[in-house]
Amino acid sequence: MTNRRQRENKRMKKNNKKQAQKQSGPPKNNSRPPKPQKRNENKVTAMVTCKELTSDGKGIVEWEGKQLEVPHLLTGEKAEILVNAKGRFANPKVKRIIKAHETRVTPPCPYYYECGGCQLQHMSNQAQNDFKQDVVNKLMKPFGKPNPIMTMKHPYDYRNKSHMTYAMTNDRQIIGGLYASNSHSIIDIDKCLIQDPQADDIAQTIKRIMKKYKMQPYDEDTGKGFLRHVLIKVGKESGQVMVVLVAASPIFTGQKNFVKLLREKHPQISTVLLNINDRDTSVVLGNQEKVLYGKGTITDTLGGLTFEISSKSFYQINPPQTEKLYGKAIEMAQLTGQETVIDAYCGIGTIGLIASEKAGNVIGVEQNKDAVGDAIRNSKRNDIQNARFYQGDAGEFMTEMASRGEKADVVILDPPRSGSDEAFLSSVVKLKPKRVVYVSCNPETQARDMKYLVKNGYKVKEIQPVDMFPQTYHVESVCLLERA
Known part of the structure; x- marks a missing residue:
């Protein structure tokens, strides 16, 4: 198993060198006539036409009565x-583009067709924006027409958090980078175009x-080796940098020299x-x-406030x-300085603390x-007096508030990709806030949850998509619901 994985890594490294010299991928228009279907080691080549795109940016085609993505x-x-x-799985891949769409571009990243980190680099930036707008429009159609998507002027170098993995090839060379799409094979990467260049x-x-x-480097198959991953976080405003070495053992021989050499080369590491x-x-x-x-943490500035970020902080x-x-x-929350605001799924307090300037209490x-x-x-760092934070289940917390006859004017929620559950949403309905501001990194689960709120006395007033993740299919959405 190990030798096979090492051979795969060696092969990928060679392929990456070729890609760096010429940006590879599906060729564009080709005057050669398409070859007839032929079978070779269970592989089939087939001529297809893409009908439409899935919400994660894959093309839908028909093949032998099946629908493939x-x-x-x-x-x-x-x-x-x-x-x-x-x-069971067809695992289709593009071999050759016969007729290209006018918005197709050559991906700027030489690793694009191997790495699974980005999915839309073969689209122009405008085409990416249109695609994401269309995804949100379709999902939110029952609730109203979304605003035009908020785009990013420079849609690269934006990630302030980077995760790299290292491995050993068959010829004893250390490689480091990202996992290939749908695998645990590592692609040796020199530069990721959406990460902060310092991290690379x-x-x-x-x-x-x-x-x-x-x-x-740590080997997943044998369980031997030391370094598993490296996590790098960058404070975009502060300039501070955190490096987290994720190891399989606490015994780190030569750690002082390691850190010394690293900081000599990169003195910005905090x-x-x-x-x-x-x-x-x-x-x-x-x-x-x-x-x-x-110190073990770094700081960064967001919304005029300074936040402390640890290795495990969500930021x-x-x-x-x-x-x-x-x-x-916060604009949707319509705060006047009198409102009680609940920041559910508050994390390290970013959105609640930013809202506290205009709220009565948070x-x-x-x-x-x-x-x-x-x-x-x-x-405390920002000397904010009108915000309190509690550990616990937000749904249970709001249900208890409602049972005590307590009120909240606004509930802001920013759940994980899986969205909220009915228990949480029912607690919102029981508490009866005037406004609900729903921030989501997954408009699909957001639409599902809003359907529940609409059935239980709320009306969607505004929908705003935001491109938080250029070059990927992910899109953020924030929606305002008001109690009818």
């Missing part, structure tokens, strides 16, 4: 695709230091942590952690667009104990 196709394009003729440089330096000190993850899991961070350099990955998103959410509720601690510290 093919990555990197655009509506109306004719293409030759490669499919797996046997087995630091990741490359770590790879060189590993070679110098003969540090072994803190370095060692996180221990000795479990057989795909979860990146473990529970044990120690600081090797600095929006695109600060410029977050300013737009949160600004719109109540933040969050399940994660560490996040609540961060929120309280952020409140």
